Amino acid sequence: MLKQIEGSRAVAEAVALCRPEVICAYPISPQTHIVEALGEMVKEETLTDCEYINVESEFAAMSVAIGASAAGARSYTATASQGLLFMVEAVYNASGLGLPIVMTVANRAIGAPINIWNDHSDSLSQRDCGWIQLFAETNQEALDLHIQAFKLAEELSMPVMVCMDGFILTHAYERVDMPTQEQVDAYLPPYEPRQVLDPNEPVSIGAMVGPEAFTEVRYLAHAKQMQALERIPQLATEFNSVFGRDSGGLIHTYRTEDADTIVIAMGSVLGTIKDTVDAMRLPENGGHRIGVLGITSYRPFPLAAVADALKNCKRFVVLEKSLAVGIGGIVATDVRMAVTGMGLKGFTVVAGLGGRAITVKSLTALFEKAMRENLDLVTFLDLDWKAVNKQLEREKARRRTGPVAEALLRDVGVVGARNY
Amino acid sequence: MFQVRIHGRGGQGVVTAAEMLSVAAFEEGRHAQAFPSFGSERTGAPVVAFCRIADTEIRLREPIMVPDALIIQDPTLLHQVDVFAGLRPDGYILINTNKSFEELGLADFVKSHRAERLRTVSATDLALKHVGRPVPNVPLLGGFAAVSGIIRLESVIKAINDRFSGKVAEGNIAAATEAYKIVQMEMEAAHA
Numbered sequence: 001m002l003k004q005i006e007g008s009r010a011v012a013e014a015v016a017l018c019r020p021e022v023i024c025a026y027p028i029s030p031q032t033h034i035v036e037a038l039g040e041m042v043k044e045e046t047l048t049d050c051e052y053i054n055v056e057s058e059f060a061a062m063s064v065a066i067g068a069s070a071a072g073a074r075s076y077t078a079t080a081s082q083g084l085l086f087m088v089e090a091v092y093n094a095s096g097l098g099l100p101i102v103m104t105v106a107n108r109a110i111g112a113p114i115n116i117w118n119d120h121s122d123s124l125s126q127r128d129c130g131w132i133q134l135f136a137e138t139n140q141e142a143l144d145l146h147i148q149a150f151k152l153a154e155e156l157s158m159p160v161m162v163c164m165d166g167f168i169l170t171h172a173y174e175r176v177d178m179p180t181q182e183q184v185d186a187y188l189p190p191y192e193p194r195q196v197l198d199p200n201e202p203v204s205i206g207a208m209v210g211p212e213a214f215t216e217v218r219y220l221a222h223a224k225q226m227q228a229l230e231r232i233p234q235l236a237t238e239f240n241s242v243f244g245r246d247s248g249g250l251i252h253t254y255r256t257e258d259a260d261t262i263v264i265a266m267g268s269v270l271g272t273i274k275d276t277v278d279a280m281r282l283p284e285n286g287g288h289r290i291g292v293l294g295i296t297s298y299r300p301f302p303l304a305a306v307a308d309a310l311k312n313c314k315r316f317v318v319l320e321k322s323l324a325v326g327i328g329g330i331v332a333t334d335v336r337m338a339v340t341g342m343g344l345k346g347f348t349v350v351a352g353l354g355g356r357a358i359t360v361k362s363l364t365a366l367f368e369k370a371m372r373e374n375l376d377l378v379t380f381l382d383l384d385w386k387a388v389n390k391q392l393e394r395e396k397a398r399r400r401t402g403p404v405a406e407a408l409l410r411d412v413g414v415v416g417a418r419n420y
Numbered sequence: 421m422f423q424v425r426i427h428g429r430g431g432q433g434v435v436t437a438a439e440m441l442s443v444a445a446f447e448e449g450r451h452a453q454a455f456p457s458f459g460s461e462r463t464g465a466p467v468v469a470f471c472r473i474a475d476t477e478i479r480l481r482e483p484i485m486v487p488d489a490l491i492i493q494d495p496t497l498l499h500q501v502d503v504f505a506g507l508r509p510d511g512y513i514l515i516n517t518n519k520s521f522e523e524l525g526l527a528d529f530v531k532s533h534r535a536e537r538l539r540t541v542s543a544t545d546l547a548l549k550h551v552g553r554p555v556p557n558v559p560l561l562g563g564f565a566a567v568s569g570i571i572r573l574e575s576v577i578k579a580i581n582d583r584f585s586g587k588v589a590e591g592n593i594a595a596a597t598e599a600y601k602i603v604q605m606e607m608e609a610a611h612a
Binding site: 002004006167168171172173174175268269270271272274275357358359360 | 478
């Protein structure tokens, strides 16, 4: 059924259709509307057979999810930014124990400086935590990925993060096709745990493992993610046959067949990139042969699929909403591994940090430079060099320059954070 | 694609207006995308929200920098925020005020704009009259339907019923309808 609703609402309704049995939640922007909506559904009894647990922190949220999942319940939570960081110890335990929790990450920057806006720093900080990470391009895909995530998580007994751009998607009203309960039931079978705390068949979960078997247990987690590389495209195909939509999978390509230059990105910025690429391909704009590769599955990282998508291009640009301080790109590092030996020119572009708008205008200028191979290996899109250099000069000139964030805000002429 | 930017203050229902406009467009079978300028919401602080309307899927996620239309929910913003930034010369402007463009000191600014696309409506008064609260967002949507012709009043009413129920819905429908009629009458008077 077509609906014009907020992304958060769409995700909450999709999660409810997945018949979760335990939802534990601690609110943090921009995830709040999702768990609020689910809380209302439980209270109004439109979502039944589900326990909604208000917890005292994100650490508690993941801990409760672990307990619930180990007891055999289909478990869900959501978080973002500092909330994700606060639950990290439990995040690693959930994956290390092989518990199929599904969590929405409404992607948001990490402080300091304090910033509530969107980028991918939060979930990418958990790159190596052992969770599968799927990135949604639209609210439709966010909704669809949650349904796929429960199935994937439970089949493999491994937790899945569904990552959607905070505010840009969570707070956007757009058209979504909401599936029926019958469709979701046909796709997603009841949860059958591989391990469960059952008083009739007692087990303990969470043994201490020494050097004799630790590597093997960890290798098995890796092997499961390699299995996920095979299952994710299959689940997307099965999803398409039930719901009639091409959502999920490892990657999405767009106009790459004849492209000399391919732009690689994750999440909602892919829409703006596609519009930019369409315009640049017009004969009156130079008829540039440029295409787009969207990465849906960030973990496991689809090395072979990425290499295959890039096999006919000459150069690629990885545009990422994240920064590995001290080297540059995070996603770009993985892409470079995928194309090892292919002789391609690759450029890393850090963009959209802390909610900075990524515009068609800036992207067009950037891609034109990339096509001329006139880009640095790492570029910061729309960086205010004047403000940066002013601070660098200040720091050269004297010792007591004070806090950086406050100095920059003064230089750009605002007393507090400005969003428009 | 038609792009609308709505300016107001926290508490005036700026974000709700953009969302409801998108619902009204959806009711007409069109694609629509509404989103706020994200930030720490505070009552009284300047707030911006956006709505795109198109016949095909909307993929663009940048803020609206070159709007086809502006809805200004609070005229005190005129001297605080560059509300007109990027407005197309043939763009629409609807301001919530009981003053004229001249009285607001905008006579010179709007000289280069198409007069029939510039309207004011006293939406706060209409909201007080029909809803009992000074929330101008919904009556402005009625006025916007009249000045722009981009959406129909009946779609705005559907969006109101989608969002509100009972007395609040009834009051907002009455306020939006009256705003629509006022703006439409002004337009007809201008044509005559």
